[in-house]
Amino acid sequence: MEQRNNENLEARWKIACGTESEKTDGVDPARFHIMLVIKKGRLLQLFVDGCRGHPSAQLVIEQDAVPRINYIFLGADRSCSKFLDGEIAEFLAYSSALASRQIDGVGKYLNRKFGLPWAWVSPKGPSILEGWLATHPLVGRATGLSSDQTQVSSALSGPISVAVLRVSRQRLEQEMRQLVTGLSSPDLFMHSLQSLASAALDQRQKLLILANAPFDALFAYLESADLVIRADALRVIGNLCVGNAGAQREVVERDGLFIFLQCCEPTWKVQLMALHAEKLERLAQVRAQHAALQEELSGQDARQITKAFQLRLQLGKVEDALSAAQKEAEAIRERIEKGADxxxxxxxxxxxxKAIAALCDQNEEYQMEFMNLQGVSVLSRVLETPSMPLKAAICKAVGALVSSHKVAVSLIENGLVNDIMLLMLLDDPPLQCEAASVILRVVQHPDLRAGIVNMDSIRAMLLSESEDNHVACTRIVCILALHDAQMRNSVARTDGVIEALSTLAQSGNQQLKRNSVSALAYLALDEIASEKMWTSNFIEVIVLLLGDDDSEVVTHTIMALVNGCRNKQAVSKVFSLNLLQRLCEVGYKREICLQHLICGAFYNFASGNGTHTALLESNALRYAVRMLTEGTLHARFIAAGFLRKLAKSPENSERVLAAKTLGALVKMASNSRILLAVPNSMGISTHGKSLYLHWQAGRCIAALVKSPRNHMAILKEGGIISLIQLCQSGVQKLCREGACALAYMAHVRCEDELLLTMAEGGAVAALTGLTRSSDEETATEAEVALSSLLNFDSTWAND
Structure with missing residues (x-):
């Protein structure tokens, strides 16, 4: 290990775990070193170059930190704010403790490989590990690291390589059996409890522990007067219950839920106060006895030597008892004041x-048992504690419980969910994140969303500095905005939320970016939210996000544009930034699933006033024409609708026709078998509705009829049949459009070929039926068209 740029730096190596840390001194950072870290139970040791078996630094890990050790930082402090400015050549991790001779073997291997000093207690006999290392390449991936027994050796000078020695199943079974057996030993049970708690986090070791039936001993320790022992036993039971139905069933059959709830009750102070009162009462009794003896001794006749001697002996014993009683009462008073209990x-x-959470997660039977035991009231009382870690644990338990709708309703009625929602306002990021995860689970129930979401809490988390809070909170907003128009409006009206989401959409955290963009895409359906988005810098954010490598981010970015571009201000910004060209480029290069969204954006742009000229002059027209033949079915449908909107005026209809759209439209109109589900504005299909692609194409052809210059082209391409099909559709609006188009063509251009094509395509029968339509405009236009046909050839009236 070498540290560079050492000028003005303290020469030291440091180890840390939890809140504890220790450092070495007198180490030369300008040269390479072999670093060895060993963890045995709660003892963490650091050896530099072997140190002849004596640690350069060591510390005792806090009790609460032991089960949370699940990763190792090498070359960084625990906050990841300071880093090693040097080289790491090799990193070796082992999933079980190595013997002293094995450690020496690894050290000698590194000594030979890198020429580094190594001094250790010489092992007796040959090193098996040394021979193994000589014949096996040290390349692999560290897996299955145990948080209780982990050893690391490293030397620095090149790329990192890792070697893992897997523990055989037979040896692992033996170790787990010994740990479970150790629960019955007065000398070993504490070590066994701590080791089992760590081992139970690994699925393979958990099964081996359960095979040795540990619950008799563990439940016996739950009756201990020592709170630490009970907590250790609970930690083991909780870890065994995580994801294991057999362990959960065993615990419930032993009334585990009832016992867990009893352990939850904050009764320590009541018990200590009662014990203190008992000791004070005993002290008062001894003092009274002492006073009585003194009084009796002072009145004793001096000539009765024997009696006086006996009284003095009794007085001495009472004084000893008085001193002991005073010390006991004082010790309990100090325990109350110091708060150790x-x-x-x-x-x-x-x-x-935590054990309750592990037991009830995704299990409705145990959740209802929890409710029957009045567990909600217990958790409500425990939530009043000032301890933030305990509040976070309660959030995890409630998060496990609210997966059940019935339990979620009960927790809301009890006020516990609201209390947890208020925790999101506290300036404690881990706690805020846990509280947000509870709300995230509650909002999965559609009927419970409106009553529990506190917008002040949402805003507080979005404006906090914790990235975890941002991820959880943006997910909540995304769910609310996706399913509920009322909630979208509530979010939109909350100051600072839209602006915060726009900022978070540019985050380097990909999940946070996804959540933020998704939330904005659905919020854009609300007018207030859309207004806020476009008055902020969101359009510039869209330009950046369209170039993102993540398909989900790009998809929701376009959705935000589609849903929000009904806003006039948004449309003007789109044209000013030449965003149409950017959308076309994305449509050509990215996944085909984006095609209908891009066409949808163009369609919405065309809905505004004064946009048609710009759209006709942009690449949007060419993109839509290309989609008519190459796009997905939904893209074709929306592209045809976009072209229909562009062709509102005779001049524009000529430009649309000039873009070579007619052939593709006629081909689409000739296929009546294509039926599509209706996608709503959020890309979700609506059951019970259908889109007929040939009718959409026919409507676009009808729009092209507005210019007489287009009529002969429509006739030659076969578009007349498409107009007749509209009249035969049975849909009032489509019939009206078809009749209007036929009437206009027959009235303006009374040419034989045109009228003959209409008659041969079945126009007479279709228009005759429409003359009886309840829609007055449809009937009138049908009569006009029919009149032109009959004037040309009255014999068609007989048809």
Whole structure:
């Protein structure tokens, strides 16, 4: 290991775990070193170049930190704010403790490989590990690291390589059996509890532990007067229950839920106060006895030497008892003042709540059992604790419970969910994140969303500095905006939320970016939200996001544009930034699933006033024409609708026809078998409705009829048949459009070929039927068209 740029830096190596840390001194950082880290139970040791078996630094890990050790930082402090400015050549991690001779073998291997000093207690006999290392390449991936027994050796000078020695199943079974057996030993049970808690986090080791039936001993420790022992036992039980139905069933059959709830109750102070009162009462009794003896001794006749001697002996014993009683009462008073029992009680409560969460997660039967035991009231009382870690544990338990709709309703009625919602306002990012995860689960129930979401809490989390809070909160907003128009409006009316989402959409955290853009895409359906988005810098954000490598981000970015571009200000910004060209480029290069969204954006742009000229002059027209033949079915449908909107005026209809659209439209109109589900503005299909592609094409052809110059082209391409099909559709609006188009063509251009084509295509029968339509405009236009046909050839009237 070498540290460069050492000028003005303190020469040291440092180890840290939880809130504890230790550092070395007198180490030369200008040269390479072999670093060895060993963890045994709660003892963490650092050896530099072997140190002849004596640690250069060591520390005792906090009790609460032991089960949370699940990763190792090498070359960084625990906050990742300071880093090693040097080189790491090799990193070796082992999933079980190595013997002293094995450690020496690894050190000698690194000594030979890199020429580094190594001094260790010489092992007796040959090193098996040394021979193994000589014949096996040290390249692999560290897996299955145990948080209780982990050893690391490293030397620095090139690329990182990792070697993992897997523990055989037979040896692992033996170790787990020994740990479970150790629960019955007065000398080993504490070590066994701590080791089992760590081992139970690994699925393979958990199964081996359960095979040795540990619950008799574990439940016996739940009756201990020592709160630390009870907490350790609860930690083991909770870890065994995570994701294991057999362990959960065993615990419930032993009334585990009832016991866990009892352990949750914050009774430590009541018990200590009662014990203190008992000791004070005993002290008062001894003092009274002492006073009585003194009085009796002072009145004793001096000549009765024997009696006086006996009284003095009794007085001495009472004085000893008085001193002991005073010390006992003082010790309990100090325990109350120092709060050591409170801390132990909080640890017990936290492990109890975690065990409840592990037991009830995704299991409605155990959730209802929890409700029957009045567990909600217990958690409400525990939530009043000032301990933030305990509050976070309660959030995890409630998050496991609210997966059940019935339980979620009960927790809302009890006020517990509202109390957790208020925790999102506290300046404690981990707690805020846990509270947000509860709300995230609650809003999965559609009928519960409106009553529990506190917009002030949402805003507070979005404006906080915690990235985890942002991820959880943006997910909540996304769910609310996706399913509920009322919630979209509530979010939109909350100051700062839209602006915060726009900022977070540019985050380097990909999940956060996805959540933020998705939320904005659905919020854009609300007018207030859309107004806020376009008055901020969101259009510039869209330009950046369209170039993102993540398809989900690009998709929701276009959705935000589609849903929000009904806003006039948005449309003007789109044209000013030449965003049409950018959308076309994305449509050509990216996934075909984006085609209908891009066409939808163009369609919405065409809905505004004064946009048609710009659209006709842009690449949007060419893109839409290309989609008529190459796009997905939904893209073709929307592209035809976009062209129909562009062809509102005779001049524009000529420009649309000049873009070579007619052939593709006639081909689409000739196929009446294509039936599509209706996608709504959020891309979700609406059951029970259908889109007929040939009718949409026919409507676009009808729009092209507005210019007489287009009539002969429509006739030659076969577009007349498409107009007749509209008249035969049975849909009032389509019939009206078809009749109007035929009437206009027959009236303006009374040419034999045109009228003959109409008659041969079945126009007479179709128009005759429409003359009886309840829609006055449709009937009138049908009569006009029919009149032109009959004037040309009255014999068609007989048809």
């Amino acid at each position: 409170e801390r132990n009680s909080v640890g017990l409560q936290r492990e109890s709540v």
